[in-house]
Structures are given as C-alpha cells and as structure tokens.
Amino acid sequence: MDAYLLKKDFPVLDDKTLVYLDTAASSLKPKQVIKKLDEYYEKYSVNVHRGVYSLSYVATQLYEESRRKVSEFINADFDEIIFTRGASSALNLVATSYGLNNLTSEDEIIVSELEHHSQVLPWQNVSNITKAKLIYVPLNKEGRITVENFKKVLNKKTKVVALNYVSNVMGYVSPIKEIIRLSHEVGAVVSVDAAQAAPHMRIDVKDLDCDFLAFSGHKMLGPTGIGVMFGKKELLKDMPPIEFGGDMNDNVNLYDASWKDSPYKFETGTPPIAGAIGLGAAIDYLNNLGFENISTHEKKLKDYAVEKLLKIEDIIVYNKTSETGIITFNIAGVHPHDAVTFFDGDNICMRAGHHCAQLIIKWLEVVATLRVSFYLYNTIEDCDKFIESVKNARDFFKSVGF
C-alpha cells in the first residue's frame, strides 16, 4: 500500500500543503466514491422500490447491491443490514426499538464512560423511561474496558450490553468478543458501536456473535448521511419499526397496518440512495487495499508520532498504548481550542474538544483534549509536519505568556 499514490485519489488533498488528521471525525472521500454519487445523480437519479419503470429498476438494483456488499463486508446476511442516516441513528434504532420494548425496572444495561454520546445517550433515555438501571463498567487505570472489570458488573439482571469496539477518543480496541460471549451466558444482548472499527479493521459479526452492530459511511471513505445497523435476524423479526410511513408497510387499513419484513420495515421514506451506492464504492476501495495493510500503516504512523511527541516537553499524551491510529493529547497549560487555531494556521486539521464523549473527558479530568487520527492517505511527512507544528505551537504559546 502506497499512501503517496493513494493521496492522488482524494481531491481535497490536491492542496499539497494540507495535512488532514481528523479522520476519526470524518474521512476524506476518494474520487471513486464521488464518481458513483455523480453517476447516480446524473444517470438514473430516481426512487427505489417504487417505480415500475426501468430507471427505477436500475436504481433499486444498485441500492440493493450495496446492501449485499455491506453484508459481505461484515459477514452478515443480506436481510440483516439496515441502512440508516449514520451510526448514531443505527444505535438509536437499537435502543428505541429493542430497548424500550424489552426492558423493565428489574433489568440492567451495561455501558461505559468510554462511549461516544450516540451509544450512551440512547440507553440513558431507555433507562429513564423503563427505569432499567444504567451500569458503568469501571475503566482500568489506562481508561480501558477490560474483561476482568466487565465481569464485576455483569450479572443475571443484565439484559443489554452497549459498548464500543474502538474508542473514538482513546483508540483502544475493546475485548468485545469475550464480552459478547460472557454476556450471552447470562442471556444479555450486545450492541456494538463499530463506528471507529469499520474503517480500520475487518469485522466479522458471525465470529463476534454480536446481536447488533453499527457504523457510519462517512468515516470509511463513504458519503455522509449513510450508516448501517446490523441486527441478528431472529431479533429483528420481533422488533417494531420506530418510524412509520412509505415503503415500510405491507397492508394498510383504517385502524391498523402490517409491516414488511426486515430490513425494509426499518427503512421508511426515500432512503439515502446515492449514499448507499457510494458506501458500496467505499467498501470496494477498502477491500482492494486490504485491512491488514491499512491498520499496519496507521499503527506505524501513530507509533512514530507518539514517540516524537513524548520527546517534546510539555506534551501530555493520554493514550500511549492504543492499538489504532488515534492520539489524544494536550499541550500543558494551553487550552486545546487555543492550540487548534495555531495548527489551523499551519493548514493541519485536527480535533479539539470533547469529541462527543464528555464522559471520558471527565474521566481524564481535563476540560478538553486535542486529537489526531491517521488513515490510509497519511504519510510520515504528515507526521513530521504535525510534530514540527506542535513544537512551534508550544514555543508560540510560551512566548505570549501561557
């Protein structure tokens, strides 16, 4: 895999001075994906599942072909793939449809402080409504979810376990497979937030044996506005739709109606058709490269950058040991928002704030952090520019009196 060559696929990187280090928020999009979107809007551009004319047939074929690609991508069955607006709506769908209809005040839901808001808040809502208890896995001293700590909170009352596969702040990979196995022993279902996993590693839902899994298209080279919810067939069968309208229904009467089977009962209204087709193209792109190559490359850049960062005085790195391409850090005494404006001046895009994960920021006992995240289009030169800019930023803020 040659990152220098790959850069040419990403039109945003035509600006050679740009260093893009915010893939964990959203990845850049290659022209192969953009072309597919244009193709949809220029050549067929019509609705799916409705028109009895050939253009609509073509659109439907391509839309459903993407569903097939997604199912193969994570080793699921075709009808276990529901298209959503993104990982957030997928995780909300699990909580609202499964959670609200299956939990009572006798039950417990396990989450963690390492979750993105889109994983923890839907379950907080379920807990408030059903009075099921929300239980937090205690994190270890590095801020990781461990099997040992998970066992401390798992019990017969646990009905749902909602955790991340890869943390969007710390970049840790959770021991999710073992967590799933243990959860099933007590009869709990497991919903996995894989938004930071899907772009970087091979996911096999059959091997994991997870009950639900969610990810977004835009973090893995795909378009915005498209995401995926995987659910095991036997669970989806009994889950009610949470949105009602066109396309999801079967027979409609005055006072009742019946629904189509999954996945269609969860996809009302005109879906993000171009988005789904674009996601299919993103999957092709990733498959072509191979996840082994992608994750090795990211890890190499991350290790290189961490080693250099640790040599700079006044830099605090919060996740030295993470297995993926995310670095969370601060310049001592400098608010991340002040720092990020400096980096912006060097045309380096990175994140400052709490990364939609306030609980882990509170756990770290800081007001906010800086975060960089590497992907397949980043190079050692990007790392060097970043490190140089960190040094200059530190010097600058010192010089003005921070």
Add this chain to the structure above:
Amino acid sequence: MRDLEVLYRQVIMEHYKNPRNKGLLNDSTYKTIHIKNPTCGDDITIQSKIEDGIVKDVRHDGTGCSICCSSASVMSETLIGKTKTDAKNITETYLNMLTNKEFDESVELEEAVVYRGVNKFPARIKCASIAWKAFEGTLEESE
C-alpha cells in the same frame, strides 16, 4: 501566524492571566446566565447587577480557552458603570463586529475592540461571543 500573534499579544493574554471581576456572587439582586459551548467545552456564567438604569456590576466565572475567558474579563471592565442603554448598544455593536456584520463604528468599544482580530479566525468567533451573549441574556432577564 502574524494575526494570531497580534491577537494574543494584545489585551487577551493580560486578561486571561489576570482576569478582572472574576467569581460569582450569591446575591439575588444579580441576574445570572450560564452558557455552554458543548462542542469545545467552553462554559461561562455571567452575572450582572442593574440599578437605576446603570450597570453596577458584571461578574463572570467558568472554564474555556483564552479568547473565551479573556473576553468575559474585558467585557466586565467595559460595561461596568455604563447605562443599561449604552451597555446594550455596545454589546450589539461588539457582536456585529465579530460576525463581520455592519456595525456602528462610532460606538466606543474600548479594549473590547481588539477582538475584531478574531474575525480572521471564523472558527473562534463563538469563543469571543459567548460571554457577551450571556450578558445580553442577563439584561433581558432584568427587564
């Protein structure tokens, strides 16, 4: 980086390091407004005391970046002692200046005028406006 340097070297660092009128009072004659910018974690509370149409006191507290915290301090110094009408006018002018809208240049913004430089950093406009927005809120409450 010149723009950034100019911005920080002026009033901002001085007020960031030595904030004036900092700390809230437990006094019911003050109106209190708390504003958070949840994306970056800025979190500011502003109190104002209006008596006989005069801004008698402005207090602030919270956490945030240097632009956010210093602007609260500068604001307090600028507004204390002004009539309510003038304070309202200054606030409106300041917020218009920040967002590149038309604004009345004859209004004396005093030290707060340095935040004009923030409009070169559009992503930071929010940081410089949050304290003033909160002050506006306290004025509305006192009506």
